[in-house]
Amino acid sequence: MAVLRRLPGAAATAPTVARAIDGNVHFYATCPRGLAAALAEELTALGAQNASADEAGVSFEGPFEVAYAANLESRLATRILWRMTRFDYRNENDIYEGAKRVRWHAHFGVERTFKVETNGVKAPVKSLDFITLKVKDAVADVFRDALGKRPDVSSREPDVRVHCFLDAKWCTLYLDTSGEPLFKRGRREQVGEAPLKKNLAAGLLKLSGWTPGQPLLDPMCGSGTILVEAAEMALQLAPGRDRPFGFENLTRFDAAKWAEIKAAGLARAELIAPKPIFGSDLYGRSVEGARANLRDMGLESVVSLKQVNLLEISAPAESGFIVTNPPYGVRLGEKETLADFYPELGHLLKQKFAGWNAYILSGDTDLPKLIRLSATKRTPLYNGAIECRLYEYRMVAGANRRP
Ligand SMILES: C[S@@+](CC[C@H](N)C(=O)[O-])C[C@H]1O[C@@H](n2cnc3c(N)ncnc32)[C@H](O)[C@@H]1O
Known part of the structure; x- marks a missing residue:
């Protein structure tokens, strides 16, 4: 199992960045409620480690490339999110400060457009829209401090999506490796009365x-x-064979590795x-x-x-x-x-x-x-x-x- 450590200098209640020190990173896969246990099994078969289901999805670990396989092959996931940070918070300002500790400019280029989305369960904040604004400001400020310029926001077709999840105590920030949700398999379709996702x-x-x-x-x-x-x-067709993914817009994207994983997925069709x-x-x-x-x-x-x-x-x-x-x-x-x-x-x-x-x-x-x-x-x-x-x-x- 990946070992978590608090970064030096971080106080117990101040925003902290948890990082696996064995090269693994932390992911969270969202899915329709009721499918998390089945999704945990599916992700484990795709190479996810320590998959653990809760109500809304599955947290798991693995090398970054496990996100390629999960996005390409998962039939049950809605999104595969790459965890950037998790910290306890008491107010909006803690969220801004916590978001500012992430080196966003190391994860995507300033020429990329981005969008922040916030969801909360029992979050003690007045407005989730205001939190979205705070996180967006933090991302922009990190870029401005590091590079002297900031990326643009696009609410319709962003290159990069940042997800903010709040519960009563914790704020977790993710980069979305999927982009469009995975139930969109990438083709235009005839839709009838009440089609299922x-x-x-x-x-x-x-x-x-x-x-x-x-x-x-x-x-x-x-x-x-x-x-x-x-x-x-x-x-045996990979569900994501015909669509782009969010991870292709991240700095860490390894095109050769992705081509290899995709080719293996396509070769299997039989x-x-x-x-x-x-x-x-x-x-x-x-x-x-x-x-x-x-x-x-x-x-x-x-x-x-x-x-x-x-x-x-x-x-x-x-x-x-x-x-x-x-x-x-x-x-x-x-x-x-x-x-x-x-x-x-x-x-x-x-x-x-x-x-x-x-x-x-x-x-x-x-x-x-x-x-x-x-x-x-x-x-x-x-x-x-x-x-x-x-x-x-x-x-x-x-x-x-x-x-
Ligand atoms: C909720 S929709 C199914 C949607 C479908 N699963 C999809 O994803 O597109 C229910 C379907 O039942 C069909 N239906 C209703 N009564 C039927 C009947 N007596 N025999 C066959 N089909 C019927 C309707 O035409 C409708 O397409």
């Missing part, structure tokens, strides 16, 4: 236990987010599963949107798509996984219509999907009760700000079959 879709697959080669069905596929993630997993992935939706426009998305990514041949009412489908294989997020009505009236739909969904699973495991994401706790099957697991997950559950139904083979 890519990392949440990948998280549903991960939590279901589905692995490429096993039959998979999303019978309410919308724009096909779950199908696209599954098809990429079946082809088809494991010929055609066990199935998707359908009630609406032709959804199916066409999903088809266009799969086609644009060269994944069309991996997924069988059709337009059909879920209530009319039959199982495409003896056993397999259903992973899906049905509509859950937020407007009055929608909920009443759905109250008829959910019992039919339960009936369908019982009658036609014996031998299958179904994983259904819902943000409504009343509707799944209407499925009238007992869930074997309910995993809390967040779809943005919406608290959801992933309901697991294991349909026992033979139990409900008609003669």
